[in-house]
Amino acid sequence: MNRTLPPELFVNFLALSSDAVVAVDEAQRIIFFNKGAERIFGWTAAEVGGRPLATLLPERFHSTHTGHVRGFAAAHGAARTMGERQQISGRRKNGEEFPAEASIQQMHVGGEQIYAAMLRDISPRQRAEDALRLAVKARDDMIGIVSHDLRNPANAVKMLAMSVIAESAALPEPITERVRVILQAAVQMDTLIQDLLDVTRLETGRLNVTARRTPIHELMHAATTALRPLAEGCGVGFEVIVADDVTDVLADPERITQAISNLVGNSLKFTASGGHVSVNVARRGGFAEFQVRDTGVGIPPDQLAHVFDRFYRACVELTARRHGAGLGLPIARGIIEAHGGSIRMESEYGHGTLVVFTLPFAD
Ligand SMILES: Nc1ncnc2c1ncn2[C@@H]1O[C@H](COP(=O)(O)OP(=O)(O)O)[C@@H](O)[C@H]1O
Ligand SMILES: [Mg+2]
Structure with a gap:
């Protein structure tokens, strides 16, 4: 449905993108570096132009593809389809490593092989995900404590109170009355614990219903x-x-x-x-x-x-x-x-x- 547009427009699009757009030639030298790339990597286009692609990769990946860097795609060693979004590691000018999502395209331009990568810095997202994972784990730990370490003693109090009441004939009434209050409190506690477990199960989709x-x-x-x-x-x-x-x-x-x-x-x-x-x-x-x-x-x-x-x-x-x-x-x-x-x-x-x-x- 797209009208045929002049090629300069695409160059401008690429320059505008907040994602990093990086292209390298056959020798893996950087030949295109947009504004997004400058922002993400901390290098200016002028600084990295002509440098090896390895400049943008964490050092530990360098040796694995000296002389044969098949672009970012190889950064994690696994074989991957070109063009698909994948997670890789990049390195900023200050040496900081960061997680990124990238799609890589191989192109033939004027008889030359060119690799172009579109790359998005996902470290903010990853930080949020890490925090979320920690929070979920903390919650699951808490549930474990609630369900076992709190429930068992509450049940013990319940059972023992019931057994005392069952023998109440042998006890003075004021004592039995107090044990009834203990039982009531233990039952309340157990109900609350079960409710807490149930809402948590609801949130994690583990509320079991066998209709x-x-x-x-x-x-x-x-x-x-x-x-x-x-x-x-x-x-x-x-x-x-x-x-x-x-x-x-x-x-x-x-x-x-x-x-x-x-x-x-x-x-x-x-x-x-x-x-x-x-x-x-x-x-x-x-x-x-x-x-x-x-x-x-x-x-x-x-x-x-x-x-x-x-x-x-x-x-x-x-x-x-x-x-x-x-x-x-x-x-x-x-x-x-x-x-x-x-x-x-x-x-x-x-x-x-x-x-x-x-x-x-x-x-
Ligand atoms: N039948 C009702 N009449 C008046 N208020 C109600 C009724 N059912 C629920 N509510 C209101 O909704 C709130 C939430 O109900 P619920 O989730 O059962 O909590 P809880 O009973 O533990 O307070 C209650 O605290 C109460 O304010
Ligand atoms: Mg209620």
Whole structure:
């Protein structure tokens, strides 16, 4: 589609390029060195004109191709296709070595072989990548510590507290009561650790979901049985309604139970005694649609957009003391999306909140 343009224009293009453009003749002497090359290598065109290409390469590569430098491409020893972008090492005038991405072309001009290289200094990018790699490693190390070194003792406390409670008949009531508090704290700690692990897995794409055909009633029974006594304890009405035409869904029952517990748990946390929480399941197109609705405090409109961000907690005076770590919603979303469903939240501040999510049907 390009018009035929005068050759001088191309020379100007090359001169303008912020990448280095370097050409050498058959004897590997530098015959073209643009502004980008001057900036990257620190030499002026006048200084390097006629010098061997080796001037631009780290010394350790010199001996390997004395007399037969096939341009930058050979810098790393490996055989490479001409014209393809590849990573090489360059050397600046001050001796500093730097990583670069280059593409090299062999050309025949006026009966002469010419090698032209376009080269981009990628050291800033590489530095950023190195920093990122370090950060990811630090995070993975941290996860290792959290998952093993922190989880094991939390579990030990949990198990031992449970075993003491099991023998509570032999103990005075005030002691048993304190052990119950210890157990509750250990359970909270374990839940938080698991949540932290889950958000990290979400970010690294390692959140495992094994969806299988699951009858809806089985799923809802598993997901809500433990929530009824919780609702009762909060003095909040709780009901689950499943439409007749909703059949088997594709779900990982354990993960969906986790998501529903998070959502209903939120509704119970943010709804005062006397309020109401419901879960409705209905058919909507190819999906089963779940609506978790409460008559609680709601979320101010300007904060609604952030509730799925990790560690985000809406700032509502009444609820401040009930916040968790702000991981429940991002995890729930991760779980639902891993099933191929979607999730969203609507809220009327002061009146209540609705979370809608979908799961695919099994057929
Ligand atoms: N049903 C709800 N009613 C009112 N606010 C809610 C509701 N669900 C979530 N929120 C708000 O969204 C925030 C994030 O929820 P979540 O990720 O589950 O974190 P957490 O429950 O640990 O605080 C909560 O802190 C709360 O401010
Ligand atoms: Mg929560």
